[in-house]
Amino acid sequence: MAGKPSAKQPTSAKYDQRRQEVLRAAARTFNRLGFHIATLDDVAEELGVTKPALYYYAKSKDEILFDCGRMALDAMSGALDKSLVSELTGRERLVRFFRLYTEVICEDFGRCLVLTEPRDHIATSRRKSIAGRRNLNHAVREMIRDGIKDGSLRQVDDRALSIALFDAFNGIGRWYNEKGASDLQSILDQYFSIFLKGIEAPDTKPGSKR
Amino acid sequence: MAGKPSAKQPTSAKYDQRRQEVLRAAARTFNRLGFHIATLDDVAEELGVTKPALYYYAKSKDEILFDCGRMALDAMSGALDKSLVSELTGRERLVRFFRLYTEVICEDFGRCLVLTEPRDHIATSRRKSIAGRRNLNHAVREMIRDGIKDGSLRQVDDRALSIALFDAFNGIGRWYNEKGASDLQSILDQYFSIFLKGIEAPDTKPGSKR
DNA sequence: TTATTTTTCTACTGTCTGGTAAGTAGAATA
DNA sequence: TATTCTACTTACCAGACAGTAGAAAAATAA
Numbered sequence: 001m002a003g004k005p006s007a008k009q010p011t012s013a014k015y016d017q018r019r020q021e022v023l024r025a026a027a028r029t030f031n032r033l034g035f036h037i038a039t040l041d042d043v044a045e046e047l048g049v050t051k052p053a054l055y056y057y058a059k060s061k062d063e064i065l066f067d068c069g070r071m072a073l074d075a076m077s078g079a080l081d082k083s084l085v086s087e088l089t090g091r092e093r094l095v096r097f098f099r100l101y102t103e104v105i106c107e108d109f110g111r112c113l114v115l116t117e118p119r120d121h122i123a124t125s126r127r128k129s130i131a132g133r134r135n136l137n138h139a140v141r142e143m144i145r146d147g148i149k150d151g152s153l154r155q156v157d158d159r160a161l162s163i164a165l166f167d168a169f170n171g172i173g174r175w176y177n178e179k180g181a182s183d184l185q186s187i188l189d190q191y192f193s194i195f196l197k198g199i200e201a202p203d204t205k206p207g208s209k210r
Numbered sequence: 211m212a213g214k215p216s217a218k219q220p221t222s223a224k225y226d227q228r229r230q231e232v233l234r235a236a237a238r239t240f241n242r243l244g245f246h247i248a249t250l251d252d253v254a255e256e257l258g259v260t261k262p263a264l265y266y267y268a269k270s271k272d273e274i275l276f277d278c279g280r281m282a283l284d285a286m287s288g289a290l291d292k293s294l295v296s297e298l299t300g301r302e303r304l305v306r307f308f309r310l311y312t313e314v315i316c317e318d319f320g321r322c323l324v325l326t327e328p329r330d331h332i333a334t335s336r337r338k339s340i341a342g343r344r345n346l347n348h349a350v351r352e353m354i355r356d357g358i359k360d361g362s363l364r365q366v367d368d369r370a371l372s373i374a375l376f377d378a379f380n381g382i383g384r385w386y387n388e389k390g391a392s393d394l395q396s397i398l399d400q401y402f403s404i405f406l407k408g409i410e411a412p413d414t415k416p417g418s419k420r
Numbered sequence: 421t422t423a424t425t426t427t428t429c430t431a432c433t434g435t436c437t438g439g440t441a442a443g444t445a446g447a448a449t450a
Numbered sequence: 451t452a453t454t455c456t457a458c459t460t461a462c463c464a465g466a467c468a469g470t471a472g473a474a475a476a477a478t479a480a
Contacts, residue, residue, distance in 0.1 A: 015426090034329045036246035039467060052470080053428050061468065091410065115327075119244045154411045160400040161409060167381025168374045175373070190370040198408025199371060200301065201364045228457090249437060262440080263458050271438065 019057045022047060026054075027068045027112040035065060035116050065116065066125035072113035073132035075104045080139050090147020091196075097140065098169055099188055105173035106184060114173040137162055165195065229267045232257060236264075237278045237322040245275060245326050275326065276335035282323035283342035285314045290349050300357025301406070307350065308379055309398055315383035316394060324383040347372055375405065 025047040029038045040061055044051045058064045079100035083093050104110040118126045140162045147153030172187065235257040239248045250271055254261045268274045289310035293303050314320040328336045350372045357363030382397065 012426095018427090034246075034327060036244075037329065040469085041467080049427095050429060051468085052430085055469070056427065059469095117244060117325075119247065151411055153409050154407070156404060156409050157400045160397060161404055163381065163385070164378045164401055164404055167384075168378040170381075171373065171377025174377075187370060190367045191374055194366060194371055194374055194408075195404070196408050196410040197364070198404075198406050199363050199366050200406040201361055222456095225456090250439085251437080259457090260459060261438085262460085265439075266457065269439095 015057075022054060022057045023064065023067055023071065024108050026064045027071075027108040030065070030068070031108065031111050031115055035120050062122045062125065065112075065121060066128075068109050068112045069116070069121070069125065069129050069132075071109040072104065073129070075107075075110060076101060076132070076136055079104055080136060083143075084139075089150050089152035090143050090145070091152035094140065094143045094147060094153075094165075095192055095196075097143065098165060098192075101136075102169050102172055102184065102188060105170060106176050106178070111173045114170045137166065140165065168195075225267075232264060232267045233274065233277055233281065234318050236274045237281075237318040240275070240278070241318065241321050241325055245330050272332045272335065275322075275331060276338075278319050278322045279326070279331065279335065279339050279342075281319040282314065283339070285317075285320060286311060286342070286346055289314055290346060293353075294349075299360050299362035300353050300355070301362035304350065304353045304357060304363075304375075305402055305406075307353065308375060308402075311346075312379050312382055312394065312398060315380060316386050316388070321383045324380045347376065350375065378405075 022043075026043045029043045029046045032038070033042060040051045040054055043064075044054055047054075054064075058067070079097060082100055083097035085093065085096075088096065105114050113129070118130055121129055141158040144153060144156070144158040144161055148155055148158075168191065172184075172191075176184065176187070232253075236253045239253045239256045242248070243252060250261045250264055253274075254264055257264075264274070268277070289307060292310055293307035295303065295306075298306065315324050323339070328340055331339055351368040354363060354366070354368040354371055358365055358368075378401065382394075382401075386394065386397070
């Protein structure tokens, strides 16, 4: 009977740690191959064990995906907490958040969340995943409205801006490769330059078609 | 022997038209359920036939996905052609392109391309898909460089900007729903306002923390 | 050392799904 | 009317893969 704990049982620290390794191996495999293409044999191989060993730490492929997503959402929540510093302007909070957020989505679990669609999750997992993302979205929209109020941001639609920001920065998680040429911080600098200052030439007079 | 044409045979106009219907039904089904989750039975049901009927018009699920992607890339190429008007500034060309591009990715085939990762395609299809996207990316980067030269855009990194734009506008294809509240044109206006003018308050003096 | 528990393995099953074989109703053609 | 082609259908197969049963190692405790 004492076969599979999976979030019950004494769950020793050692067991929990091993479970983390399982989840991380799964996230990496899902990210490399895609969730639906990756098999649990692939995941097991990544970890150097055989498939049934995984079932000692999780009770289904869906549960594994769910827990990877939960790890990511937790990290994102952490990023949000670190950004909600009342001394900062809305704009500064926004910038700080997306810096931390992008670091999250460039790691195994964050990338896993970004690379899976809500429809890849089973119903209950999907709801939590969507709820988590919506929380972040609302928090960001509030930062934006605060920024408009405190004068650090110009008048913009907070809904459109929030989505545009998330989509643009999520994109980084899809293509960014740590072994690539450019480092993450300079990419972020360029993105913030684009979003904050815009791309239109500043000396362009309204109506001048040149 | 004369069973399955599939890009050979006399291919009457009637056959071609029916094939388009098959592809469109497939694209809609893939978009609704996700490519890997959607079965060919789902596609057949969407069209009101049985699965083997699909094999009269295509020889594999992968081929169907590939042709959906090809339809999308053709439409995107068309959008590019319509944007390369030499009388316009680089900035105007860029805006025009992404207006047309977004319309493409909000339709069945375009959305299908955006919602599938390169890894979902088989090798040969993947190469063409990647090549097609790279062409667009290079064309957009050239527009950006032209815009900088002609003074309609400020100095920005064309590589970063191109990716940020594609990621942000691709995102629209993921969440935009024709039956939703906001219409596409006003969303586009907000996006261009964000990207062109930026979101930083204009009167902010350098260093002023308020 | 022996007993017990934890962790992983070998061998297997059930189901799902892409794809095929073979046949058929109806339209077109001779 | 007889024949052939078009556009499907029903019935099926083979392979892949999530998940399971139970044995076997490892590790830990007694």
